Amino acid sequence: MTRVFDRPEEFAETAIDGLVASHRQYLARVDGGVIRSTVTPENQVAVIIGGGSGHYPAFAGLVGPGLAAGSVCGNLFASPSTSQVFRVSKAAQRGGGVLLSYGNYAGDVLHFGEAERQLNEAGIPTRTVRVTDDIASAPLDQIEKRRGIAGDLTVFKVAGAAAERGDDLDEVVRVAEKANLNTRSLGVAFGSPTLPGAEEPLFTVPEGQFSLGLGIHGEPGISEHDMLSAKEFADLIVGKLLEDKPEAAGTRVAPILNGLGTVKYEELFVLYTHVERLLVEAGLEIVEPEVGELVTSLDMAGLSLTLFWLDDELETLWSAPADTPAFRKGAIASRDRIDESEIAAALVVETVDSTPAQQAAGSVANRLIEVVRATIEEHEEEFGRIDAIAGDGDHGIGMRRGAEAAAKSARESVELQRGVEQLVELAAENWAEKAGGTSGALWGAAITAVAKTLSSGEQPTAEQAAAAARAGLKAITDLGKAEVGDKTLVDALVPFVETFEARAAAGDDVATAFTTAATASREAAAATSELRPLKGRARPWPRRASATRMREPSPCP
Amino acid sequence: MTRVFDRPEEFAETAIDGLVASHRQYLARVDGGVIRSTVTPENQVAVIIGGGSGHYPAFAGLVGPGLAAGSVCGNLFASPSTSQVFRVSKAAQRGGGVLLSYGNYAGDVLHFGEAERQLNEAGIPTRTVRVTDDIASAPLDQIEKRRGIAGDLTVFKVAGAAAERGDDLDEVVRVAEKANLNTRSLGVAFGSPTLPGAEEPLFTVPEGQFSLGLGIHGEPGISEHDMLSAKEFADLIVGKLLEDKPEAAGTRVAPILNGLGTVKYEELFVLYTHVERLLVEAGLEIVEPEVGELVTSLDMAGLSLTLFWLDDELETLWSAPADTPAFRKGAIASRDRIDESEIAAALVVETVDSTPAQQAAGSVANRLIEVVRATIEEHEEEFGRIDAIAGDGDHGIGMRRGAEAAAKSARESVELQRGVEQLVELAAENWAEKAGGTSGALWGAAITAVAKTLSSGEQPTAEQAAAAARAGLKAITDLGKAEVGDKTLVDALVPFVETFEARAAAGDDVATAFTTAATASREAAAATSELRPLKGRARPWPRRASATRMREPSPCP
Structure with missing residues (x-):
């Protein structure tokens, strides 16, 4: 179990701070992750x-010359937000373009995408x-659906080496894709972090x-099996990996035992x-193996073997020097x-010029966001309770953190006399980032x-x-792909938007149309047995222990 | 718990094989450990x-330019034997002398000494x-009694850097001693490997x-305490380390969080x-910190903080390049x-010339050793059972492995026509090495x-x-310091030797004197309630789970 921490919700961020503090020769901290x-x-x-x-050393421990230029660091086992990816990439880029790997x-695909x-x-x-x-996660003919595990090291390493020698973006992408197609991993687990x-464990x-x-x-x-001896584990895992050999595989392989x-160790x-014995018996030549902790899951009891199939080009890139906190090869000056x-x-986000009317509307938006924050805070426990039935129970804490970040950002924007569009845009970014997970991304979008639909800064009709409500709904369904009947927030939003549009067309003012639409939405929600975030479609991780049950560390003895 | 293994008794040796197999660019295997x-x-x-x-990366993971020239690798948590230390040192030495660190x-002091x-x-x-x-293991005024934990890295690193730049043995010893005097560690533990x-856990x-x-x-x-937050752990450990500051301490410190x-991570x-915050608040300058797994204990849940107090000389050596499997700094060509x-x-041990009479005596010794082996095998379980009452129950398995190794070596010596002295000497070395622990060293000595007392090769009177029996007893008491009444094997050996001497002086032949002495020994042993190896005085480790209860891995599913 994880024993050494202060406030659980600050654990991941503080760990990155400590990593950087102890590796200043390699890493600089940026909001959202680290760069060289x-x-x-x-x-x-x-x-x-x-x-x-x-997952240390994945990912922030792999930043340095010959490997990554930066790492975006999400919360524990959760994708980073879009704005984190954007900021780290912007801080690290040197004019030659960016490869995101x-x-x-699902969550990473959403936010990095x-x-x-x-x-x-x-x-x-x-x-x-x-x-x-990860060959366990989908059959070979659906290789694009497979998950990434410890084999990401081969892709990162090859891409980093290509970048280091001066290859352009197309070329870096080409070799990284080739590395991925020539990498196969399989893991076994004995216990959970x-x-x-x-x-409770995960x-x-x-x-x-x-x-x-x-x-x-x-x-x-x-599948689950009775324990094996080391020899039998090797027979099993090497056997399955050799069955899944890439088409282009030659006779050289770099094994990574993680x-x-x-x-x-x-x-x-x-x-x-x-x-080693099995690979040699299979007629393979072993090139620069790695054995150690390269992709962890906190204190999970498990291991994986990766086979990286090499040709001349990939071998050159795999063997090239790299110098990072946790992975070093050769010598880099x-x-x-x-x-x-x-x-x-x-x-630093610069304040965009705005009119007094836009600033006044920003002030209204700030008050509205504060009402949303207070309402969410009031219902945090209820959100968690509902989510715990079908999901992992962290929806309450996520929504509260998102709303708090949005409210804080909005207050700052008012102080800096930002107009409504920039105020709401920044609030949305902060919401997405701090709420985390898929629902953070959905609310942010x-x-x-x-905000974009309302950007004139005048009092809207x-x-x-x-139209703004419709745009918000569209952003959610575009990202999350949910439809009415999937028992997601779309079930409540669609009647809201449709009623709002109908009442507006009938000549109601904003307040009346809004109130009628809200009533319709509540009734529709009540008609479904359960209302939950869009987990069925776009949830990146399986359920984890409820964040609402997190405890504070015990007091001093 | 440790899950991936074949035969438990081969685990440590095989792990070294695998370490070398995956790090051939750094390590070469020698009998007893590794060298560069x-x-x-x-x-x-x-x-x-x-x-x-x-304890990986301690110790074999720290071998390479700028650090160790070789590592002697004992069994799990057990000192290597004298002959292992001798062989690794001999294989690694380059004419400039050897620093053992x-x-x-106690066990390491015995065998390295x-x-x-x-x-x-x-x-x-x-x-x-x-x-x-380790400041927890003895007060500051008895610093020479303290144990070594993760702080050994500072001593090894400084010594290795001094050796690398060409310092002579006196100088390497001087800086290593200085590093040790300026290193303080303190650990906490949550659970056992x-x-x-x-x-059972240890x-x-x-x-x-x-x-x-x-x-x-x-x-x-x-002492034992209720759990703390990370902040409180830091307050506690840093506080105690600063109280134990070396006399010569300046204001620069290299922290190692292990x-x-x-x-x-x-x-x-x-x-x-x-x-970091506490050290800065204490007015200290932090130099090249290390945070990671540097001295482990299999899957033990615990951590330690080391403070290495630097002056200009130590800082230069701490910062110097090193290139080993698990610890790298700077760039080494x-x-x-x-x-x-x-x-x-x-x-390879060369066969010393011997006379036919010495070879014939060797043949007799070989048969005698085989009788000893068979007798020990027959009583292995009984040895383990007795040992488990007061110790860790591994005495049976240790004695069997020692006797088997001695018998194998003796058979080979007969084939190579070695004389009795060399045959018994090699058998003793093998016994000490494979039996392991303190009792291995005692029997080996x-x-x-x-053997040395009987080296004429003629039929002894x-x-x-x-006199040979007396020499054997003396070797045991010199090493183990036990006296009659300590409930060790000395209680049985002293009457054996005294009776043997008395009967020989009275004119008995060897066989009669031996038989009478053996009877006296048995009676003396029976008079004590318990007979066990010399653990009370020279046992290096505390009890561990009984090796006689080790299980074979489960069969395939």
Whole structure:
């Protein structure tokens, strides 16, 4: 279990602070993650990696020359937000474009995907390579659906090495995709991690058994079996990986034997003696193996083996020097440190000029957001209780944190005399980021869409308000793909928007139309047995121990 | 718990094989441990480190340019034997002498100490610096009695850096001693490791509590407390370390925050944010901190903080480049690989010329050793049962493994026509090495002493045989310091030797004197309630789960 922490909800952020504090020669802290603290040549492609926290050295421990340019760090086992990905990428990019690379999980796909769009829109050429190495997560003919586990190291390493030698973005993307297609992993799990403050582990594996293919956040595996000897584990895992050999596979392979947390080094080394023997018996040449903790899941008891199939090009890139906190190869000459004050300055949001009317509307929006925050705070427990029935019970805490961040941002915007559009846009970004998870992204997108539709800064007509509501709904369904009847918030939003539009068309004023629409929405929601966030469609992780049950650390003895 | 293994008794050896297999660019395997696989400049002092296995990256993961020249690898949590230390040192030394450096534990002191004597005798100048960083293990005015924990890294690193820049043995010893005097550590433990195949953990810490100062093999701590927050842990540990500040301490310090196995990286990073703050608040300058897993105890749940107090000289050596499997700093140019076949050749024991009479006596000794082996095998369970009452129950398995190794070595010596002296000497070495622990060392020393006293190769007289028995007893009491009445094997050996001497003086032949002495010994042993190895005085580790209860891994599903 996780034992050393202060407030559980600050654990992931503080861990990144401590990582940076103890590795200043490698890392600089930026809001949302870390970037290199050393000077990177201009026009080098920036390989930006990331995902949830709790997997050290993935991902922030892999930032440095020859590997990643930056890492976006989400909450524990949760995708980072779009704005985090955007900010880290913007801070790290050197003019050569950005490659976003991450494990293939729904939440990450959602947020990195949206950030890719925003980065390109902002004039920073950005591409994506998702890692899909876990052979337990989908059959070979659906390789694009596979999850990413410890094999992400091969993709990051190859992309980073290509960037380091000066390849352009197209070329970095090409070799990264090739690395991914030549990487296969399979894991086994014996026991679950326990999140800080949680009373229960994330999942369980029966005593004396192991789960084959169980994912690094408890995603379902293939099967459960009685324990094996080290030799038998090697036979099983190597056998299955060799059955799934890539089409282009030659006779050279880099094995990566990874411990997930509490399967320790000596056990991995014992297992590796068998892995090596089996690969040699299969006629393969072993190139620069790695054995250790490369992608962990806090204190999860498990291990995985990755086979990275090499040709000349991939071998050159795999063997190239790299210098990061947790992964080093060869020798890289020491580099000058960047001026860290410049990073923060580059990420400061400038206040856009606005009219007095837009500022007055911003003030109204600020008060509205405060009402939303207070309402959510009042109902936080209820949200958690409902969510705990079908999901992981963290919807209340997520909504509260999102609303608090939005309200704080809105207050600041009023002080800085921002207009309504920028105020709501920043509030939406903060909501998405701090609420986390899929529902954070959905609310962030909805609020942004509403703000853009209302951006004239004048008092909206009922038609304009209805159009804004429609835009918010569209943003949610575009992202989450839910339809009426899926028992999601769309079931309540659709009658709200339709009633609002009808009443506006009938000549009601904004307040009347809004009130009637809200009543229709409540009635529709009551007609469904349960109202919950869009988890069925876009939830990145399986259920985890309820965040609402988190405890404070015990007081001093 | 430890889950991935084959035969528990082969676990430690196989782990070293796997470590070497996955790090051939750094390590070469030698019988007894590892040495660098890269060429080291001639006349460089060889820093040889070591101790029990189960602490990776300590010790074999710290071998490479700028750090150790070799590591001696004992069984799990058990000191290596004298002959292992001797062989690894001999294989690694480059003509500049050897520094033996290890944590201050009785078993290691015994075996490294004897190896130091033998190496000097063999013309290899050898010195010792023991690490005594654990402030929980003895008060400051008895610093020489303190145990070594994660602070051994500072001593090894400083010694290795001094050797790398070409310092001579005196100078390497001087800076290593200085590093040790300026290193202080304190650990806390939450839970125990479980050895491969063992049913019980080594020790327990009550649920929801932690033990302050508990040692890395379960040695007693200072006190037990209710759990703390990360901030409170930092206050406690930093506070106690600052109270124990070395006399010569300046204002610069290198902190090492070490996880023992299942306290994971994120927890260490969270804790480090507080450690850094407290050190800065204390007016200290932080130099090149380390946060990670540097000395583990299999899957033990615990952590330690080391403060290494630096002056200019120590800072230079701490910051110098090093390149090993688990610890890297700066950049070291790649080096040529050694020819590994030469290592094995250098360690082959040459057969000493002997007379036919000596060979015939060797043949008799071989048969005698085989009788001893068979007798021990027959009583293995009984040895274990007796030992389990007062100790850890592994005496039976240890004695069997020692006797088997001795018998195998003796058979080979007969085939190679070795004389009795060399045959018994090699058998004794093998016994000591494979039996492990303190009793292995005691039996090894005793048999060696017997062999040297009988080395004429002629049929001994009763007086000569009695003198040999006396020499064996003396070797045991010299090493173990036990006296009659301590309830050790000395209680049975003293009457044996005294009776043997009396009967020989009275004119009995060897066989009669032996038989009478054996009877006296049995009677003396029966008069004590319990007979056990010399644990009370020279046992290096606390009790562990009984090795006689080790299980084989379950069969395939």
